[in-house]
Amino acid sequence: MNAATPTRRQLLRGMAAGGFILAVGIAGNRIAVAGDTSTGAVFAPDAFIRIGTDGATTLIMPQVEMGQGIYTTLAMLIAEELDVDLATVTLAEAPPSDALYGNPIFKIQVTGGSTSVRGYFLPMRRAGAAARTMLVQSAAARWNVDPASCSTELGTIRHAASGRTIGYGAVAGAAARLKPPAEVQLKDTRHFRLIGKPHHRLDTAHKVDGSLQYGIDVMPEGVKFATLCASPVLGGKVAHVDDSQARALPGVRQIVVLDNIVAVVGDHMWAAKQGLDALAITWDDGANAAVSTETLWQGLQAAATQQGVAVTKGAAVEANGADVVSARYEIPMLAHAPMEPMNCTVHVKPGACELWVGTQVSTKAQRIAAQVLGIPPEAVTLNNHLIGGGFGRRLEVDMVERAVRVAQHVDGPVKIVWTREEDIQKAMYRSVYGSWMGAELQDGKPVAWSHKVVGPAEVARFLPPAFKNGIDSDAVDGAVETPYLLPNPAITYVRHEPVGIQTCFWRGVGPNNNVFSTECFVDLLAKKAGKDPLDYRRSLTDPKGRAHHVLDLAAEKAGWSMPLPARAGRGICLQFAFGSYLATIAEVAVDDDGTVRVQRLVTAVDCGIIVNPDGVVAQIQGGHVFGLSAVLHQQITLEKGRVQQSNFHDYRVLRIDEMPQIDVILVPSAEAPGGIGEPGTVSVQPAVANAVYAATGVQLTRMPIDPALLARKA
Incomplete structure (x- = not known):
């Protein structure tokens, strides 16, 4: 992360001057200690904590930093129990290893799904506590005193009775020879020095001074540059390439033509891009040439006629009951479009390969490179870097696979960079999803509840062991568990894999569909019952529960009952997902032409115990x-198998003049930590849709907002 960060090779070698590494295997929280280099022992690369004889402390990060602040949060967890000054630690990314760095929830090395703090809250603290215990034992043995009579403070061990002090570095070598404790005593929450206190991001200064390297920044000696073009239609192949004009351009060194990819290699990125633009490529579009946005929606709606797999045992709502309300909600295909476009630098050598990349799945990236080259995974050295936005896109390794295929034909290291257009038009996408909702009402409240979810099984593709009994846990997340006291609900799932696109996770994952549909449907039921949407939700939640509490907090802060002008409204999203409770209230104004202006968002958050409040708010x-x-x-739309959007002019991100006021209320809690990276994305969609409903009387059932539906009629 900074100039002092050790390389992977340095981690493998350890410190020649001696020191201490504590490695914690997450499975079962097993603790194993590597040796002291002064005695000739080899330090294992699976360490979370490394302390040099000079007292320098390096913390190895098992999760990838991609803007979510996890390096800071995990470092706070370790430093809290280790009792070191967070300002003095050095952070290093972990090398690939499912066995040593497997996410405790997924059991593979992956960063995603708002699982970092949920999975590592206790393991990281235990690692710090165990290291501190062993250091204290070493100091106590040196002084011939009871370890219980010693204390620690910011990397120093103290013996109050004698007034003696000693730094961690001075006892690091001796600590490495101790047997690790079978059990460790964690701090009482009352004694936390870091956890629960706001802390600035540890990577901010290095971003400001330019010393921090993303994957796109790496420059191995002798590197060439390349950019590529894949088939514009999924499954298409290269039919013919006329490269005569490209080869004549200065700086163009090589043209690589594969079955479905054409790449141009140059002395610099501009030469590679100019060369690619000069190519005349003819494509054989293949079987998906007729796929369109309309065929995607038709496929989804046809799939909804299937019975599906029962996720819960509730009785389905009968469609023709007197007090039955039903509705359908749909969300479109989306791209991730991270600010750092896809890139991967590769050096293929005889029987080996080295990668420089930013990935959310180190071991998967290592394995796909090995598979392409026909070499063992351990022959692939992967240097993982901080990521300029992942959002689920870098959970995939297709860019690594394509980069390695190109690099096979290049002598020396080559940096392959996707243009923004290539990144948006030939990617993996968030699929279309749909929810078919039904409820039977008595006295305005649901006595029966149905929710049919239709969409692909991303878990089945990404993590097959987690796909069980035909149910994709992600696809139904946010549908099975809601914040409401509902009667025995009937939740069903229809697996539908859309034709002509490759799908993957997108920030917010399954709850994007299910919370949107549930929360919009609750507003529809409130209207049917003649109730205020806030009061209606309060009547469906436990008055003493966490959901009820965040709902009330958000409503009070937002001024729910305050009057608004014509064509303005407030809308609510109440959600339980990723182990966290959120209530978001949106305030919008709808112009006569149907343009929606989101003026304010208020969100109350109960995510259990908070490590870094600043990080949660961010x-x-x-x-x-x-x-x-x-x-x-x-939205991503298709015509003749081709994505129609290409850059931020037609795949827009929020602009500065559209930015609403955002107020975030954090609920103090001693509950187990929940996830926070995904929920903020999830809650906006239904909150804004319900605000539009309040302002116009038009309920939006498909995203994104279509102003034509809301335009005031003359």
Whole structure:
């Protein structure tokens, strides 16, 4: 992360001067200690904590930093129990290893799904506590005193009775020879020095001074540059390439033609891009040449006629009951469009390969490179870097696979960079999804509830062992568990894999569809019952529960009962997902031409115990902006198998003049930590839709907002 960050090779070698590495295997929270280099032992690369004889502390990060602040949060967890000054630590990214760095929830090395704090809250603290215990034991042995009579403070061990002090570095070598404790005592929350306190991001200064490297920044010696063009239609192949004009351009060194990819290699990126633009490529579009946005919607709606797999055992709502309300809600295909476009630098050598990339799945990236080259995974050295936006796109390794295929034909290292157009038009996408809702009402409240979810099974593709009994846990997330006291609900799932596109996770994942549909449907039921949407939700939640509490907090802060002018409204989203409770209230104004202006968002958050309050607020704010971009502007459309959007002019992100006021209320809690990276994106869509409903009387059932539906009629 900075100039002092050790390389992977340095981590493998350890410190020649001696020191201490504590490695914590997450499975079962097993603790194993590597040796002291002064005695000739080899330090294992799976360490979370490394302390040099000079007291320098390096923390190895098992999760990837992609703007969510996880480096800071995980470092706070370790430093809290280790008792070191967070300002003095050095952070390093973990090398690929499912066994040592497997996410405790997914059991593979992956950053995503708002699982970092949920998964690592205790393991990271235990690692710090165990290291501190062993350091204290070493100091106590040196002084011939009871370890219980010693204390620690910011990397120093103290013995109050004798007034003696010693730094961690001075006892690091001796600590490495101790047997690790079978159990560790974690701090009482009352004694937290870091956890629960706001802390600035540890990577901010290095972003400001330019020393921080993203994957796109790496420059191995002798590197060439390349950019590529894939088939514009999924499954298409290269039919013919006329490269005569490209080869004549200065700086163009090589043209690589594969079955479905054409790449141009040059002395610099501009030469590669100019060369690619000069190529005349003829494509064989293949079987998906007729796919369109309309065929995607038709396929989804046809799939909804299937019975599906029962996720819960509730009785389905009968469609023709006197007090039955039904509705259908749909969300479109979306791209991720991170600010750092796809890139991967590769050096293929005889029997080996080295990668420089930013990925959310280190071991998957390592394995796909090995698979392409026909070499063992351990022959692939992967240097993972901080990521300029992931949002689920970098959970995929298609860009690594394509980069390695190109690099096979290049002598020396080559940096492959996707243009923005290539990144948006030939990517993997958030699929179309749909929800078919039904409820039977008595006295205005649901006595029966149906929710049929239709969409692809991303878990089945990404993590097959987690796909069980035909149910995709992500696809129904936010539908099975809601914040409401509902009668025995009937939740069903229809797996539908759309034709002609490749799908993947998108920030907010399954709850994007299910919370949108549930919350919009609750507003529809409130209207049917003649109730205020806030009061109606309060009647469906436990008055003593966490959901009820955040709902009341958000309503009070937003001034729910305050009057608004004509064609202005407030809307609510109440959600339980990723282990966190959120209530978001949107305030909007709708212009006569149907343009929706989101003026304010208020979100109350109960995500359990909070590690870094600043980080939580930033995640909610960032998630709201990401979600608003999709609500107001974004969808990917297809015609003749080709994506029609190409850059930020027609796949818009929220602009500065559209930015609403965002207020975030954090609920103090001692509950287990919940996730926070996804929920802010999820909550915006239904909150804004319900605000539009309040302002215009028009309920939006498909995103993004279509102003034509809301325009005031003359």
